[in-house]
Amino acid sequence: MVEVRFYDTVNDELLKFAVIISQSNGKWVFCKHKERDTYEVPGGHREDGEDILETAKRELYEETGAITFDITPICIYSVTAPDNFDGMETFGKLFFSDIYTFEKELHSEIEKIAIMDELPINWTYPEIQPKLLEEARKRGFLPKKEEIKWLFFDVGSTLVDESKVYEDRMKRIADLSGLTYEQINKYAMSFYKENKKGDLEVARQLGVKLPKWESQYERLYTDTKDCLKKLSRIYKIGVIANQSLGTSERLENLGVRKYIDLIIASAEEGVSKPDRRIFEIALERSCCKPENAVMIGDRIDNDIVPAKQLGMKTIWVKQGLGSLWNITDESEKADIEVNNLSDILNFL
Template sequence: MPKKDEIKWLFFDVGSTLVDESKVYEDRMKRIADLSGLTYEQIYKYAMSFYKENKKGDLEVARQLGVKLPKWESQYERLYTDTKDCLKKLSRIYKIGVIANQSLGTSERLENLGVRKYLDLIIASAEEGVSKPDRCIFEIALERSSCKTENAVMIGDRIDNDIVPAKQLGMKTIWVKQGFGSLWNITDESEKADMEINNLSDVLKYL
């Protein structure tokens, strides 16, 4: 990682990074179970096998079983218990941004969750018309923040969406091993983050 005084901006993913999505996935898998006639436990185990193969488990299970992927119920999203405190402390030192694949209304949802006030910039796929892992969404964030790549850190749970494209641009990267993204198997040097942490609070030990 660069020296602290060289870091100007911290960019965070939202899902499974700032926001705990476990209840949303539980709801989705229960509905896949209802649609397919299998039990929730069977669906969960099936999905986990795909996540361990670096695939999106819930999507793959729905596809394999021939059922429509249930709607994402964002009302079940909750902040991780350390998110607010972490952002509050970091925002005193750095500019804080979001680069995320999200449906319309990301700013409003983060406002409702009580953390919008700590964020200086929100770049979300629905509003920008481009999604991670496309490097363009990272370039948009860097341009709007007037931040050079060497002064930016990307923090996220997904190796494919967060770490790989950010590294390609020259940003420093931190892999937060939360949610299903923590099951990713590193297969190439390009997938290795500069730092791995198990929760957001660990960020405070280094930044």
């Protein structure tokens, strides 16, 4: 386990590193090492006989090519990790820099700098550097803003691909009704495009019992695990879903439970989406204000509309049958629309 602590002062000889949180024209400045596909805050080791401020200026120049800049000390930080320095607490100094001009070429192991509007998802040191930025914000070096703290996901057709389950259900409706699968599927799709639940409507109109939901056909979308892994490094992750009993166990079996901090499922709570009470339960248990939370789901009626009414931010993942929904009112418009989970990483 990596532990990060913060101090106002320590003995100067203890300072081994300088890390410089950097911005230029109000945008973040990060570095990409030649041997890594991740991003990091500029910084590095202190050389013998070097003042720690000089270390910060040198590292900033070497890693970003900064020529003209302001630089200000923030605080002391320390890192204790079992696989570094024999588990001993090591110290560095944290700085903030506003960069005005850059050299055209870099003269270090850094391959390139990235100037970003938002913080990266793929950090080189995900257990350390986001905490440094949060401390800088607390100390007033970064602007205060309405931060996103919790991401709440639906399960079906959001984290989990249900296409094979629906295919099985349509085939069994076809068997019960005497029609072909192709006829049933076309019939159901027409209802989905009218913002109705197509499988339910088809079964009702044909007078057959809606077949049992066969959850054994559920599979994760190919990008679900990677997306949750990356997002869980920065945000708390929750689930708000209409699910039968055992949601936690199913997500465990699918290999993603470890990334999820809170599960609010209809079967356990006795209330289902779109009832706003299930969202209120999630916000209460997470101790999160609506404005600090995002609801991510495939259903406009179940996910987007009630979450917006509570003041949550919303992302419509246009996967599965929910993607056929036709927007008819301003209340149905999500803050962000994406075609898959991976696209979320461009916004959060």
